[in-house]
Amino acid sequence: MNTVIFRTLAPLIVAIMLVFSVYVTLRGHNEPGGGFIGGLIAAASIAVFGMAAGVNTVRRSLRFDPMAVAGFGVVLAGISGLASLFTGSPFMTSIWFYVEFGNSIIPLSTPLFFDLGVYCVVFGTLSAIALSLESDREEDL
Amino acid sequence: MEYVLAALVGLFIAIGTYLLLSRSVIRMLIGLTIFGNGVLLLIFTAGRLTREVAPIVPDGMEVPAGPIANPLPQALILTAIVIGFSMFAFLLVLAFRAYQSLDADNTDTMRLAEPENAPNPPLSY
Amino acid sequence: MGGRGVAALGSSLEAGIGLAAVAPFVAAILAPFIQRFAGAFAGWILAIVPASIFIYLLGFADTVIHGHAVASSMEWIAAYGINLSFLVDGLSLIFALTISGVGTLIILYSGAYLKGHHHQGRFLGFMLAFMGAMLGLVLADSLLALFLFWELTSVTSFLLIGFDHSRQAARRGAIQALVITNIGGMFLLAGAILVYQLAGSWELSAVREMGEVLRGSDLYLLVLICFLGAAFTKSAQFPLHFWLPNAMEAPTPVSAFLHSATMVQAGVYLLARMTPSLGGTDVWTNLLVVFGGVTLIWGALGALKQTDLKQILAQTTIASLGLLVLLIGLGSTYAIAAMVVYFVAHAFYKAGLFMVAGAIDHEAGTREITALGGLAEKMPVTFIGAALAALSMVGLPLTIGYFAKEEMYLGLMSGEWTAILVMIVLIAGNAMLAGVALLVMIRPFLGEAVATPKKAHEAPIAMLAGPILLGAGGVVAGILPDWLGHEVLVPGASAILGRAVESHLTLALDVTSLLLWLSVLTWVLGILVYRQADAIRTVLRRFDKALGWTADTVFDAVMFSLIRFSGAVTRLLHHGQLEFYLVIVFGALAVALFGPMLIWGGFDWLVPTAELGDWSRRLVPPDLAPYEWGVLALAVLGLAAVVIAPSRLIAILSLGAQGTAVALIFLLFGAPDLAFTQLMVEILSVVVLTFVMTRLRLDQRDHRPFEDWARDGTLAVVCGLGVSLLLMLVLNGTLDTRLSDFFTATSVPIAHGHNIVNVILVDYRGFDTLGEIAVVMGAGMAVLALLRRQRKPAAAPAGAEGKKRVRKPRKAAS
CATH class of the missing domain: 1.20.120 (Four Helix Bundle (Hemerythrin (Met), subunit A))
Structure with missing residues (x-):
């Protein structure tokens, strides 16, 4: 599997996949996509990257431990649910606010942050599993 | 067409069951995946099938113009897929570790927790 | 019902009834901490709790003596109409005062008896918890609350018997008591539910008015069996008596409190409480009198068999319980009056005697009656306490025991052959108990001094307070028959019978009355039994040996076959083949x-x-x-x-x-x-x-x-x-x-999202999704934990070869 072509192309593919995963997540509320799919795409890209560049390189370039990302995701999702406490409504009631950014209005909402949390959890957990399986294999060979 | 899918679901379940009843751990895992896919299709079909119209409201409209696919089973299945995969990964690694430490991938020889000749409970106070 | 009714007292006082049952539990939680701070004084400090409950309950005495009852109720499980209701009437007040009064002395006693024991705090906690359960039991008006407290007494009793859990005998005694009394608890629950079905109320005060309905029902026999099953197991009636002697593995304060004065009396209390609802029928009378009589004789004979002071007292407790059940079964005014007086008398002298036995054990180092003698010189105060209690047990005039005996004989003067038969059983039982009382009083204390394992000396004051106060109480009550009659007998008996009762206790001895001569006969027989105690013991033991098996062996066989059976079932169902x-x-x-x-x-x-x-x-x-x-x-x-x-x-x-x-x-x-x-x-x-x-x-x-x-x-x-x-x-x-x-x-x-599936996931059903991503993360952590390598120490021989082969299957590596 470790052909030159694969190793050369892998970072490019990974970069495209990662960007695409964020795009899919952010548009999820209105078009096909969402945190689950985005996270899966990102995790798959990490798995590919791990095969091409080796686990240690991937871990270094990730900067964060993937499980930490997953933990952050759960906390982010929980907090975005808790935000509704400030408006006096039940847990997980969504709040929308609109930020004016130049000429366009960007709608932000707690479900968006919730979805980002989902993204982080799926991405973090699955890439952690993939990476540790890969590193297990590397040491075995 | 729903009946065809119902038959397909039955086939998934049957194959999954057959593989789950195997003594080889890896076959059981494959069986579990297939069984899981069967259940996903079961939920999907039970929510009725609609061709090609995704449950997405077109831009600028409050409600979809015509009939759309049932969104509820889709939401249920979406999480089920991800959780199912996590469980699959976990079971796979568990089987792998069991194979490494017990040197067994046959459930008949995995008797660490329930040894063949378990002693009687003690007859005293 | 006469002038009986529910008196309206201040609401604060009423609310306190439930508090009386709760306060000991609170104290129980605090007990270990108090013991840690106060050390040797823990007993004195904690005794304040039962003492104040005693005083608080005394406040009801006036109301109750005038024939009123005090009720307190609060909603518990409103959906099922179940209330946490309490009732103070003559019967429950007598029991509650006994529990808190004796309890005070016992807590004091425990403080000294277990001084320096590293689990003393725990012990005091168990004791107080038990007291709360017992108070709740006798004060409860709701049958369900009664059941709850009933089971709590079983559990706390289990903890106390097994207190010294390093000994197998203690564990066995604890398990036995728990099994037997919990079977009774299940009977009680079934009976309570049946009564609710028939009478339509959980409240005992309401159920007692429904006596006709209950007695006339087709299910009467079933209800009766349920309640008798509960009472007979708790109050150790033959043939379920055998757990009580084994419960003597508990420290002596426990035996004095639970297994003589209070917990084992719960069955008697239940029967007395149910008398207006279930009592009075032929089958009730026959069952209670026969079982009570057999238990009386069996226990008395058992007492004569033993040489261990605690075992002797345990067997006499069985006999006394049998006597009480018999009296309830007779159900006549005299019999019930006798039962009330006898209960009080028994609580006084038996708790005292147990405490004396504990003091002897504590100071002389043995409880074997054959290895003791002449302790009166070294432990004079203890001896006085023992003598006062024993004389009350013999039933001499000027003690409360005398009146108990008089009353029971009085009810049987009709001359019918059944009455005469019961009378003979009573006289035989009382005579044997009197003999045993003399034995317990005279053997260890009088006669020649015998060398004991420990150098005997007087026990500390906390251990003397109990026997002396209770013994003195027995005598004081015996000197004041008017007080005893009006303040104890009448309220208690009227509460049991549900109608007004008059007292006729008097100190005057009438030489022409047959009654006095029956008492004299009892005493004479008692002295005979005392003099021939050793011979009787030899004969009884020979008989036992010939029999070869006891209720204990049966219990063990049942328990062990249960274990074997469950083992077989487990092997059958849990065979270990995944397929x-x-x-x-x-x-x-x-x-x-x-x-x-x-x-x-x-x-x-x-x-x-x-x-x-x-x-x-x-x-x-x-x-x-x-x-x-x-x-x-x-x-x-x-x-x-x-x-x-x-x-x-x-x-x-x-x-x-x-x-x-x-x-x-x-x-x-x-x-x-x-x-x-x-x-x-x-x-x-x-x-x-x-x-x-x-x-x-x-x-x-x-x-x-x-x-x-x-x-x-x-x-x-x-x-x-x-x-x-x-x-x-x-x-x-x-x-x-x-x-x-x-x-x-x-x-x-509403949700401002065009992708409906995504909106459901992150908005409508966001809480579910949160749970699901938590599961995903949990699975991920489990995978990582499984894959984490245990790095072998560098010194390991495999290390030299390099890391690469370390993870091979173990079999291949070796």
Whole structure:
């Protein structure tokens, strides 16, 4: 599997996949996509990257431990649910606010942050599993 | 067409069951995946099938113009897929570790927790 | 009912009734901490709790003596009409005062008896918790509350008997007591529910008015058996008496408190409480008198058999319990009066004697009556306490025991042959108890001094307070018959009988009365028994040896066969072969699928009817496009390939094929989100599987013996067919789309999202999704934990070879 072509192309593919995963997540509320799919795409890209560049390189370039990302995701999702406490409504009631950014209005909402949390959890957990399986294999060979 | 899918679901379940009843751990895992896919299709079909119209409201409209696919089973299945995969990964690694430490991938020889000749409970106070 | 009624006291006082039962529990929680701070004074400090309860309860005395009852109730489980209600009447007040009064002395005593024991705090806590349970039991008006406290006394008794849990005998005694009394508890619960069904109320104060209904019901015998089962187990009636002597493994304060004065009296209390509701019938009288009488004689003989002071006292307790049950069974005014007085007398002298036995054991180092003698010189105060108690037990005039005896004989003067028979049993039992009382009083204290394991000296004051105060109390009550009659006998007996009772206790001795001569006869026989105690013991022990087995051996046999039985059942069901577990699971699945369909006509739609049209009309080819057929074919091919895959690579690839087919089906039928997700999951699955599977051995073919193959295949086909049919049945019905419609209609207006599936996930059902991502993360952590390598220490010999081979299967490495 470790052909030159694969190793050369892998970072490019990974970069495209990662960007695409964020795009899919952010548009999820209105078009096909969402945190689950985005996270899966990102995790798959990490798995590919791990095969091409080796686990240690991937871990270094990730900067964060993937499980930490997953933990952050759960906390982010929980907090975005808790935000509704400030408006006096039940847990997980969504709040929308609109930020004016130049000429366009960007709608932000707690479900968006919730979805980002989902993204982080799926991405973090699955890439952690993939990476540790890969590193297990590397040491075995 | 729903009946065809119902038959397909039955086939998934049957194959999954057959593989789950195997003594080889890896076959059981494959069986579990297939069984899981069967259940996903079961939920999907039970929510009725609609061709090609995704449950997405077109831009600028409050409600979809015509009939759309049932969104509820889709939401249920979406999480089920991800959780199912996590469980699959976990079971796979568990089987792998069991194979490494017990040197067994046959459930008949995995008797660490329930040894063949378990002693009687003690007859005293 | 006369002038009896519920008095309206201040609400604060009423609320306090429940508090009286709760306060000891609070104290019990604090006890270990208090003991840690106060050390030797813990007993003194904690005794304040029962003492204040005693004083508080005394406040009710005036009301109760005038024939009123005080009730307090609060809602407990409103949906079922169950209240936490308490009632203070003559009966419960006598019991509650005994419990808190004796309890005060016992807590004091325990403080000194277990001084320096490293679990003293725990012990005091258990004791106080028990006291709370017992107070709750006697004060409860609701049958369910009574049951609850009843079980709590069993549990605390278990903890106390097994306090010294390093000894097997203590553990056995504790388990035995728990098993026997809990069987009784179940009887009580069943009885309470039956009574509720018949009388329509949980409240005892209401149930007692329904006596006619209960006695006239077809279920009366069943109700009676339930309550007798509860009372006889708790109050150690023959043949369920054997747990009580074994409970003597507990420290002596426990024996003095639980197993003489209070807990074992719970059964007596229950019978007395149920007298107006269940009592008075022939079967009630016969059962209670026969069982009570046999228990009386059996216990008295048992006492004569023993040489250990505590065992002697335990056996006399059994005898006394039998006597009390017998008196309740007789049910006449005299008998009930005698029962009330005897209960008080017994609580006074038996608790005192137990404390004396504990003091002797504590100071002299032994409880064997044959190894003791002449202690009166060294322990004069203890001796006085013992003598006062023993004389009350003998029933001499000027003690409370005298009146108890007089009253019981008085009720049997009718001259009928049954009365004479009961009288003979009573005289024999009383005589033997008197003999035992003399034995306990004289043997250890008088006569020649015998060398004891410890150098005997007087016990500390906390241990003397109990015997002296209780002994003195017995005498004071005996000197004041008017007080005893009006303040104890009348309220207690009227509460039991449900009608006004008059007292006629007097100190005057009438030489012409047969009654006095019956008492004299009892004393004379008692002295005879005392003088011949050693001979009687030899005879009884020889008899026991000839018999060869006891209730204890039966209990052990039952318990052990229960353990063997459960072991056999476990081995049968929990045989350790995963395959068979799964066969059972899928067999159950098949039954669950086909059973309801068969029963409720799930196959009717298969049969052609006029309504649905015949088969030729229904058998139209499905309207599927060719590419859709292609996707389905891909799924079928993938599945088939997985089953027959000759190599693992093909197995993995075919698994991917069927997964992709599923994704395509999602895509074709309007679920792009699912399709993407499924596709990504399939890719990741294949990646992960390749990582793992390349290192696992996979047999080329799925070898199964023919019979396994047939069994698995049949199960698989049946389950698959069942799911298919069930799904078709579902498709035949109508779909409830209310929820989907709501989501579809409100997704944009309320949740501002156009992708309805995503809106459901992150908004409408966000809480579910939060739980689900937590599960995903949990699975991930579990995987990491499993994959984490245990780094071998560098010094390990394998280390020299390099890390690479370390993780090989253990067998291969060695």
